């Protein structure tokens with residue numbers, strides 16, 4: 641069986657965690673799924689890129705990335721400046737797109753994925769931008785080429801959300817959902833309850849690699865809004881962009897607000913919700929005080945949870961405890977295996 645060739649666009653927290661997971665799961669992929677692989681390309685924004693048709697040594701790439709060094713010394717061929725040309729020149733079979741999210745347009749990730757699908761690759765991403773801005777277009781393109789566009793890690797990291805609906809819940813109609821979808825804000829609110837200042841809590845979230853590249857996207861509710869839009873778009877079949885979500889972040893919640901809620905046995909949470917209403921969907925992200933009876937009360941730290949209400953199962957809740965880049969990496973790996981066996 642020939643090697644499946646991978647191209648990694650983006651080699652930050654998620655890209656590096658995925659590289660480590662690939663190395664760790666090499667034997668399982670070979671024995672259980674007959675997947676032999678090599679990475680033929682890695683690109684970054686400011687830390688260079690490498691292309692090698694014979695396979696890049698991932699341990700060397702990880703060492704360079706961890707030292708903040710550019711990847712260029714690993715390249716065996718000249719790197720095209722134009723990203724589309726680079727994607728085609730890689731000769732890869734699967735693109736993993738893990739560049740920073742663009743809430744407004746989804747670019748340049750949408751173009752990266754379109755180019756890869758047109759070149760006959762599967763496209764797998766943890767980036768929410770292409771899901772909300774081009775889900776139908778990219779899924780149709782993938783189907784027309786007999787390839788897959790998969791994005792399990794885009795919402796709730798590696799927890800199965802999209803694949804549960806795609807594979808395990810046929811013919812179910814989703815009426816509404818409610819949950820906590822942004823780890824950074826939940827962690828900040830948790831640590832503020834424990835006595836951290838807002839700035840100390842944010843610094844901690846950045847240190848463990850869970851914030852967006854620009855953390856204001858988390859704090860102002862954009863990350864949560866884009867996830868709500870992704871769930872509505874894909875699971876309810878109603879295209880929704882993040883700016884159509886009624887959005888409020890946690891930037892106005894003070895240490896005094898947190899303490900006052902605690903004194904009443906309540907907690908502040910950044911609640912995400914959407915409800916179908918006729919042919920429309922009302923979607924909202926907002927800080928709210930929840931009490932001990934609320935299922936979101938005990939979802940702490942980086943954990944997230946979502947309760948789906950459908951016509952067939954009533955309430956179905958999925959909770960993930962303390963996710964991070966490693967769990968996001970698992971979502972990418974699960975997508976890889978599913979793409980290879982579903983295609």
Ligand SMILES: NC(=O)c1ccc[n+]([C@@H]2O[C@H](COP(=O)([O-])OP(=O)(O)OC[C@H]3O[C@@H](n4cnc5c(N)ncnc54)[C@H](OP(=O)(O)O)[C@@H]3O)[C@@H](O)[C@H]2O)c1
Pocket residue numbers: 649650651652653654655683684685686687688738739740741748766767768793794795797849850851852853964965968
């Ligand atoms: N972190 C998580 O736990 C998590 C969870 C779920 C989903 N996600 C999503 O996963 C994606 C990556 O997140 P991350 O935490 O890994 O971000 P990150 O640590 O900031 O890494 C982003 C990577 O993309 C590179 N990059 C930037 N612009 C690029 C371009 N135009 N072409 C190629 N590479 C480019 C960056 O290179 P330079 O550093 O050299 O600029 C860096 O290697 C985001 O879309 C995020 O929303 C992350």
